[in-house]
Amino acid sequence: MQSGQIRLNKVTREWVIYAPSRRKRPQDFQQSHRPKQSLITRDTKCPFCPGNEHISEFIVLEIPNQNHDGWQTRILSNKFPALTPNENTRRWIDGIYLAMPGYGQHEVIVESPNHNDDIATMPIEAVEMVIETYHKRYIELMAWHENMMGIIFRNHGAKAGASLIHPHSQFIVTGIVPQHIRWQEQEAQQYYDHWGRCVYCDILEFEMQNRRRVVGENLSFLAYIPFAAEVPFEIWIMPKDHQADFGSISDRQKSDFAAILKEVLGKLYEKLNDPDYNYVINTAARYKAEEPQVHWYCQIQPKLITEAGFEMGSGININPSIPEADADFLNE
Amino acid sequence: MQSGQIRLNKVTREWVIYAPSRRKRPQDFQQSHRPKQSLITRDTKCPFCPGNEHISEFIVLEIPNQNHDGWQTRILSNKFPALTPNENTRRWIDGIYLAMPGYGQHEVIVESPNHNDDIATMPIEAVEMVIETYHKRYIELMAWHENMMGIIFRNHGAKAGASLIHPHSQFIVTGIVPQHIRWQEQEAQQYYDHWGRCVYCDILEFEMQNRRRVVGENLSFLAYIPFAAEVPFEIWIMPKDHQADFGSISDRQKSDFAAILKEVLGKLYEKLNDPDYNYVINTAARYKAEEPQVHWYCQIQPKLITEAGFEMGSGININPSIPEADADFLNE
Numbered sequence: 001m002q003s004g005q006i007r008l009n010k011v012t013r014e015w016v017i018y019a020p021s022r023r024k025r026p027q028d029f030q031q032s033h034r035p036k037q038s039l040i041t042r043d044t045k046c047p048f049c050p051g052n053e054h055i056s057e058f059i060v061l062e063i064p065n066q067n068h069d070g071w072q073t074r075i076l077s078n079k080f081p082a083l084t085p086n087e088n089t090r091r092w093i094d095g096i097y098l099a100m101p102g103y104g105q106h107e108v109i110v111e112s113p114n115h116n117d118d119i120a121t122m123p124i125e126a127v128e129m130v131i132e133t134y135h136k137r138y139i140e141l142m143a144w145h146e147n148m149m150g151i152i153f154r155n156h157g158a159k160a161g162a163s164l165i166h167p168h169s170q171f172i173v174t175g176i177v178p179q180h181i182r183w184q185e186q187e188a189q190q191y192y193d194h195w196g197r198c199v200y201c202d203i204l205e206f207e208m209q210n211r212r213r214v215v216g217e218n219l220s221f222l223a224y225i226p227f228a229a230e231v232p233f234e235i236w237i238m239p240k241d242h243q244a245d246f247g248s249i250s251d252r253q254k255s256d257f258a259a260i261l262k263e264v265l266g267k268l269y270e271k272l273n274d275p276d277y278n279y280v281i282n283t284a285a286r287y288k289a290e291e292p293q294v295h296w297y298c299q300i301q302p303k304l305i306t307e308a309g310f311e312m313g314s315g316i317n318i319n320p321s322i323p324e325a326d327a328d329f330l331n332e
Numbered sequence: 333m334q335s336g337q338i339r340l341n342k343v344t345r346e347w348v349i350y351a352p353s354r355r356k357r358p359q360d361f362q363q364s365h366r367p368k369q370s371l372i373t374r375d376t377k378c379p380f381c382p383g384n385e386h387i388s389e390f391i392v393l394e395i396p397n398q399n400h401d402g403w404q405t406r407i408l409s410n411k412f413p414a415l416t417p418n419e420n421t422r423r424w425i426d427g428i429y430l431a432m433p434g435y436g437q438h439e440v441i442v443e444s445p446n447h448n449d450d451i452a453t454m455p456i457e458a459v460e461m462v463i464e465t466y467h468k469r470y471i472e473l474m475a476w477h478e479n480m481m482g483i484i485f486r487n488h489g490a491k492a493g494a495s496l497i498h499p500h501s502q503f504i505v506t507g508i509v510p511q512h513i514r515w516q517e518q519e520a521q522q523y524y525d526h527w528g529r530c531v532y533c534d535i536l537e538f539e540m541q542n543r544r545r546v547v548g549e550n551l552s553f554l555a556y557i558p559f560a561a562e563v564p565f566e567i568w569i570m571p572k573d574h575q576a577d578f579g580s581i582s583d584r585q586k587s588d589f590a591a592i593l594k595e596v597l598g599k600l601y602e603k604l605n606d607p608d609y610n611y612v613i614n615t616a617a618r619y620k621a622e623e624p625q626v627h628w629y630c631q632i633q634p635k636l637i638t639e640a641g642f643e644m645g646s647g648i649n650i651n652p653s654i655p656e657a658d659a660d661f662l663n664e
Binding site for chain 1: 336339340342344345346349350351352353354391395409412413414415416419426427428429430431432433434435436457461480481483484486487490491492493494496502504506508510512513515534535536538542560561610611612613633638639640642644645646647648650
């Protein structure tokens with residue numbers, strides 16, 4: 001494919017530009033080294049390392065390790081929370097504007113006692129405990145009727161906004177459903193009303209047959225690079241069976257999710273030398289948790305390019321890499 | 333204001349979180365130095381410097397300087413265009429997806445012959461020529477019936493995605509209207525259908541009276557930090573009279589726009605030590621150029637914080653700085 005191409009994301013209905021003159025080969029995105037390999041197991045200054053509880057925050061939840069002689073994962077209250085539960089959700093008028101208190105929850109999921117661990121390189125049992133921890137806390141917090149959205153995300157590396165190296169994810173719960181989510185839901189609803197099917201299920205079925213962009217698969221999940229990936233090596237992990245809410249995953253799905261997450265992050269780690277990335281679990285807002293057109297998925301975006309003024313003004317991404325070439329490179 | 337606050341952007345209807353525990357003072361965003369001050373006027377390796385035409389691209393347009401012994405601004409075809417006009421806009425089906433050729437135009441606006449110039453520090457006459465060049469080319473390219481959107485933007489500094497130091501902006505024209513723009517138009521239309529007024533005009537009127545967030549003003553324009561600014565020191569410059577299309581600005585407005593742009597970029601330069609930033613001129617899509625609910629504006633976003641997984645999943649920004657404090661700091 002020599003000429004340029006613009007592709008429509010079937011879910012968000014945003015366009016993405018693939019520019020032949022800017023096109024890079026997948027190996028051009030390889031990082032020069034894997035910095036974590038030189039790290040120590042315990043860091044006396046790290047607030048997430050065992051023994052440093054005096055500098056860490058309140059322990060919300062702890063899951064013991066297999067030997068029951070310590071913890072495997074922990075949830076801590078965030079030292080610098082974006083939102084706090086000591087507020088209400090009553091909105092007010094400020095001049096001609098609308099505002100509300102900073103109600104919500106913001107917690108840190110410490111994924112391992114080891115400072116130099118990472119999901120890509122941990123034993124699978126340890127990754128399973130991370131997913132178990134996500135799910136346990138998700139169920140607990142989404143039981144509160146004020147909590148409208150639960151966003152579990154992971155920032156890996158400085159370019160992805162991580163300020164601490166110790167492996168961790170974050171969980172933010174809000175008392176609002178943002179427009180960004182409503183718009184996507186509206187697109188999915190229109191698709192459902194037109195075709196009688198979930199757009200995500202249709203994409204899954206097509207990608208499983210077509211296989212051009214698949215980068216991982218097991219009994220419960222498919223991992224693929226979206227047809228209109230916004231950035232090089234973007235990956236979506238999606239449950240094969242229709243499921244709107246991350247909260248409803250079964251035990252079997254939990255271990256399959258852990259396996260495929262480790263598999264695709266492992267591919268990024270091996271092939272691109274541990275790039276910085278963000279991932280987020282996009283799941284149904286509270287009041288949509290049973291809807292036939294909403295489908296949860298984990299979205300991974302490596303931080304390999306810089307978004308600039310054009311993206312800000314248009315919402316269109318310029319991706320210098322082709323999804324099919326990225327998939328081939330990861331599968332080599 | 334000690335407790336947290338969430339504010340709604342009246343235009344996009346997206347929420348922004350202001351987190352007290354993460355709150356920074358405006359001076360915390362000051363950069364350590366102003367790197368451009370040490371630069372030379374001509375760089376023999378820069379494709380935008382005079383005398384280097386053999387390494388630059390095709391010259392699309394040139395505006396002479398006041399002495400008529402050289403050029404003041406130039407438009408060059410982009411060496412690595414995201415889109416090219418040698419395509420059509422016919423869409424095709426690819427499996428279950430939609431795609432189209434990479435039709436569009438991508439040009440570079442060289443803002444000065446001097447390598448070390450910058451809008452914040454140039455003479456006002458030179459900034460006026462930049463705006464004149466924007467406008468001239470905007471009118472030319474938007475006369476083509478295939479061209480649906482014209483996006484003029486500026487990336488300043490490496491964090492904002494600029495790969496060359498020589499002062500320049502870019503102009504990308506697309507044959508599509510992205511969903512991002514359609515959604516904003518739809519919000520504005522709903523407001524107009526509800527209140528009978530342009531939402532941007534209502535904001536202008538309020539900000540001009542309230543004055544808490546105003547950072548610049550002249551006869552034709554108001555510059556202010558939005559009530560729900562997404563990032564620290566975000567600034568919107570808006571024509572005071574209702575005007576949907578950047579293409580319809582008058583000569584008077586052009587010089588007033590140049591003056592206020594230089595003024596507010598000068599404040600960022602002085603108070604924050606030349607931070608990296610993006611700006612974009614958000615203007616009406618072709619078929620909306622006369623609509624009573626669309627209002628063009630220039631949006632400036634300094635690159636002082638890193639967006640991460642939460643922003644990606646929710647579309648909600650976490651802003652560690654309060655708009656009113658940012659405005660006070662710039663006006664000090």
